[in-house]
Amino acid sequence: MPLRPDMEPGEYLEILRRKKWVTVFSFLIVLFGALVYCVLIPDQYQSRSKILIIPPAVSEGMVRSNMSLNARDRLRAIEQDILGSSRLYGVIRETGISKLGFDGLSREDMLTRMRNGIELYIDRNTDHTVNTFVLSFLHEDPKVAQDVASRLSSLFIGENIKLREAVTQETSEFLGTQMEETRVRLERHEEKIKRYKIQYGGELPQQEQANLNRLQRLQDQIKSNSDAIAKLQDRKVFMESQISALEMNIQKGGDQDLLDGEGSGAQSKAKRLLPELASRRKKLEEVSRKFTPLHPAVVQARWDLEQIEAEIATMREEVRKGKGYSPGEAVVPQPGQQQVAHARGEVQRLRGQIAQGDLDITALKRQNETASASIDEIQRKVERLPQREQEMVSLLRGYDNLKKSYDELLEKKLKANISMNLEENQKGERFQVLEPANLPSAPSKPDRLKVVGLALLGSLVIGAGGSFALEILDPTLRGSKEFRNFFEVPILACLPIIQDDKYKRGVAVRSAAITGGLISILAAYVVFLSFYGGKIRFIVQHIALSIGGKN
Amino acid sequence: MKILSLLYRKEAEYASGYTPVFDMQKIDPLYNEMFKGLRAKVEHKIDMLELKSLAVTSAVAGEGKTLTAINLAVNMANTGRKRVLLMDLDLRKPSIAGMMDIAAGPGLSEYLSGAVSKDEIIQKSTFPGLFIIPAGKTLSSPADLLAGEKLRSLLRDIRVCFDLVITDTPPVLPVPDALTLSEQLDAFIMLFRLMHTPHQLFRKAMEELGERKIMGVVLNGEEKKTEKYYSRYYGKYYTSIHSEGNDR
Numbered sequence: 001m002p003l004r005p006d007m008e009p010g011e012y013l014e015i016l017r018r019k020k021w022v023t024v025f026s027f028l029i030v031l032f033g034a035l036v037y038c039v040l041i042p043d044q045y046q047s048r049s050k051i052l053i054i055p056p057a058v059s060e061g062m063v064r065s066n067m068s069l070n071a072r073d074r075l076r077a078i079e080q081d082i083l084g085s086s087r088l089y090g091v092i093r094e095t096g097i098s099k100l101g102f103d104g105l106s107r108e109d110m111l112t113r114m115r116n117g118i119e120l121y122i123d124r125n126t127d128h129t130v131n132t133f134v135l136s137f138l139h140e141d142p143k144v145a146q147d148v149a150s151r152l153s154s155l156f157i158g159e160n161i162k163l164r165e166a167v168t169q170e171t172s173e174f175l176g177t178q179m180e181e182t183r184v185r186l187e188r189h190e191e192k193i194k195r196y197k198i199q200y201g202g203e204l205p206q207q208e209q210a211n212l213n214r215l216q217r218l219q220d221q222i223k224s225n226s227d228a229i230a231k232l233q234d235r236k237v238f239m240e241s242q243i244s245a246l247e248m249n250i251q252k253g254g255d256q257d258l259l260d261g262e263g264s265g266a267q268s269k270a271k272r273l274l275p276e277l278a279s280r281r282k283k284l285e286e287v288s289r290k291f292t293p294l295h296p297a298v299v300q301a302r303w304d305l306e307q308i309e310a311e312i313a314t315m316r317e318e319v320r321k322g323k324g325y326s327p328g329e330a331v332v333p334q335p336g337q338q339q340v341a342h343a344r345g346e347v348q349r350l351r352g353q354i355a356q357g358d359l360d361i362t363a364l365k366r367q368n369e370t371a372s373a374s375i376d377e378i379q380r381k382v383e384r385l386p387q388r389e390q391e392m393v394s395l396l397r398g399y400d401n402l403k404k405s406y407d408e409l410l411e412k413k414l415k416a417n418i419s420m421n422l423e424e425n426q427k428g429e430r431f432q433v434l435e436p437a438n439l440p441s442a443p444s445k446p447d448r449l450k451v452v453g454l455a456l457l458g459s460l461v462i463g464a465g466g467s468f469a470l471e472i473l474d475p476t477l478r479g480s481k482e483f484r485n486f487f488e489v490p491i492l493a494c495l496p497i498i499q500d501d502k503y504k505r506g507v508a509v510r511s512a513a514i515t516g517g518l519i520s521i522l523a524a525y526v527v528f529l530s531f532y533g534g535k536i537r538f539i540v541q542h543i544a545l546s547i548g549g550k551n
Numbered sequence: 552m553k554i555l556s557l558l559y560r561k562e563a564e565y566a567s568g569y570t571p572v573f574d575m576q577k578i579d580p581l582y583n584e585m586f587k588g589l590r591a592k593v594e595h596k597i598d599m600l601e602l603k604s605l606a607v608t609s610a611v612a613g614e615g616k617t618l619t620a621i622n623l624a625v626n627m628a629n630t631g632r633k634r635v636l637l638m639d640l641d642l643r644k645p646s647i648a649g650m651m652d653i654a655a656g657p658g659l660s661e662y663l664s665g666a667v668s669k670d671e672i673i674q675k676s677t678f679p680g681l682f683i684i685p686a687g688k689t690l691s692s693p694a695d696l697l698a699g700e701k702l703r704s705l706l707r708d709i710r711v712c713f714d715l716v717i718t719d720t721p722p723v724l725p726v727p728d729a730l731t732l733s734e735q736l737d738a739f740i741m742l743f744r745l746m747h748t749p750h751q752l753f754r755k756a757m758e759e760l761g762e763r764k765i766m767g768v769v770l771n772g773e774e775k776k777t778e779k780y781y782s783r784y785y786g787k788y789y790t791s792i793h794s795e796g797n798d799r
Contacts, residue, residue: 002750475749480770483743486750489757492740492767493589495615496581497774 023463034455043443047145048136049153050435078159095147142440149437157431172416179409186402203381205389218371225364246343270315280305590626602737604716609742610756615771620719628681633714638684641721642693645686658687663696723756738766745772
């Protein structure tokens with residue numbers, strides 16, 4: 001019958017009553033099984049050794065340990081190492097356990113049994129630190145259990161020391177390697193900075209002010225040169241004007257012989273050409289100022305002047321002949337002509353000054369060009385300053401990081417060395433046997449009281465659970481009350497089971513089955529008790545003693 | 552010893568495992584008395600609702616339909632107030648003729664096939680007021696015959712001649728015969744055998760028939776109560792009656 005949520009406690013009890021034989025048989029069978037287990041399973045003795053974890057002799061604040069694992073994790077690591085095949089097999093050989101209880105087993109089976117018998121229990125304080133741990137070994141022979149537990153304790157202590165020393169040494173070596181690598185990188189970076197400074201000297205941020213000062217100086221120089229050039233050019237213009245005036249006078253004086261007296265035909269003609277001569281001279285001066293001497297305009301002007309000078313010279317000779325001078329005879333300078341000679345000398349002097357001035361102007365101009373080029377160069381450098389600044393910052397940052405890293409590694413290496421010395425001098429954390437492995441006087445397994453207790457409880461649970469499970473799985477109904485819970489159809493009658501022969505036969509068969517089952521189980525009990533009565537008595541006495549001892 | 556003798560008793564003494572209806576009083580007087588109660592309730596309902604035809608059916612086979620139909624018909628006839636006709640409509644597995652110790656044929660199947668007339672199939676029983684139409688020859692697929700006009704016509708006629716027609720019909724779920732007959736009969740009494748039939752099957756059978764067609768349910772196979780009050784008020788009373796009956 002399916003269970004309903006509104007069932008009364010009486011209905012549950014009724015189910016248990018109906019299925020009472022399920023409970024009874026569960027109880028008897030499970031209890032029998034527990035009894036067999038308790039009697040047939042051999043006794044196992046457990047030897048325990050308690051080990052104390054002694055903290056370092058030097059305070060952690062003074063010398064920090066290199067060990068990153070906490071005690072709990074370290075113990076597990078050591079345990080894994082010791083439980084490895086080779087180490088464990090060594091223990092088997094040393095303790096001779098292979099001849100006691102392990103005989104006939106393969107190597108792998110022996111190792112498995114060993115591992116199953118070893119137990120590591122770590123005591124944890126309320127603040128979750130670890131002070132002690134317990135190593136135990138389970139075996140059928142108490143002496144063997146003690147020997148193995150003792151050997152394992154020694155192994156743990158030895159392994160702890162080895163592990164700590166190995167860790168500190170490896171840490172120190174590792175830090176040393178890292179330090180060396182960092183040092184090499186640091187040196188390379190320094191070299192890089194040096195090359196950079198050489199390559200971009202003048203463009204570096206720290207040289208900005210110097211560049212600006214130089215720029216200012218050059219600009220001042222250009223200004224001063226430009227002023228000088230302007231002055232020289234003014235002076236030149238003035239001197240040229242003086243020269244023009246002097247040349248006019250010279251011309252006048254030079255041409256006096258042509259101008260004095262009544263003019264002959266040649267003299268008249270020469271007089272008429274003088275203005276043309278002056279004009280052509282002036283033109284030559286003008287084009288000479290503008291163009292180079294090879295320019296066609298200058299060449300033409302010079303040729304025109306030479307033509308007219310040649311014509312005037314011819315006429316002057318005719319005039320001199322007319323005045324009685326022989327050809328080539330020097331004419332006695334008259335007072336006007338002395339002035340002309342003076343003027344010629346002045347012109348010569350002025351032209352020399354002009355030439356000097358030109359040279360000065362040229363030099364100044366060249367200076368200005370040089371200065372402008374320098375200014376451009378400096379300005380380009382100044383423009384590149386932000387870029388160089390960024391690059392410099394990047395280089396310096398990389399250097400600073402490397403330096404910092406190196407300093408940190410150096411500090412760590414020193415500490416690691418101190419820690420290593422601490423371990424080598426046995427001043428670090430170590431294990432010490434607090435309670436040596438005991439010789440067990442009573443078996444630890446199986447816990448017969450617990451087994452029997454669990455069996456009793458289990459049998460009741462199975463019995464009751466089985467009863468309810470069977471009831472739930474049964475889709476039929478048992479009576480009118482149950483029917484009314486499922487259906488609302490009116491019940492016309494409840495006919496009882498016809499207790500005919502067939503029904504009675506069924507009841508008889510069921511009774512016979514139950515009786516037969518009970519007899520079989522009881523027979524099994526009797527047989528078992530007859531074979532193992534002595535051991536059962538001993539076990540019961542032991543359980544009674546242990547209960548009495550606990551109380 | 553009694554148990555052992557029962558264990559080894561021959562099965563053949565009781566055909567098909569059914570208890571002969573005539574031995575019921577001897578075997579279990581309580582059963583008999585409960586049946587009388589059923590009869591009274593059914594009689595009250597058919598009088599109130601003016602029902603003429605009743606079918607006894609169940610969800611699955613083996614729930615006690617035939618025995619119940621027979622006992623109900625016998626009890627109804629025994630009152631002397633009604634002329635009762637008991638019809639075996641289970642043409643696949645007829646059993647009324649065997650249990651009532653009458654001729655198996657000609658029966659309904661012969662009539663529906665047209666071999667015999669209506670009068671030839673109605674038989675008198677040993678109980679006054681009780682007439683029986685056996686099923687006749689076994690048929691493997693009688694659904695068409697049961698749905699035919701001939702049966703409808705027969706049912707109409709016999710309603711006139713008899714006060715009450717009780718039919719033993721096949722179970723609802725395995726075959727469709729009961730559903731085929733549901734429109735032709737006035738009401739159904741459902742049998743539900745305790746500790747035998749899953750309640751889900753019973754629910755399904757009720758849904759197929761339709762609750763309005765179901766007069767009620769008869770629970771079969773209830774275990775005797777063990778509560779003290781029941782034993783005090785019920786058990787002793789019937790035990791004493793049985794003793795008196797045996798003494799008589």
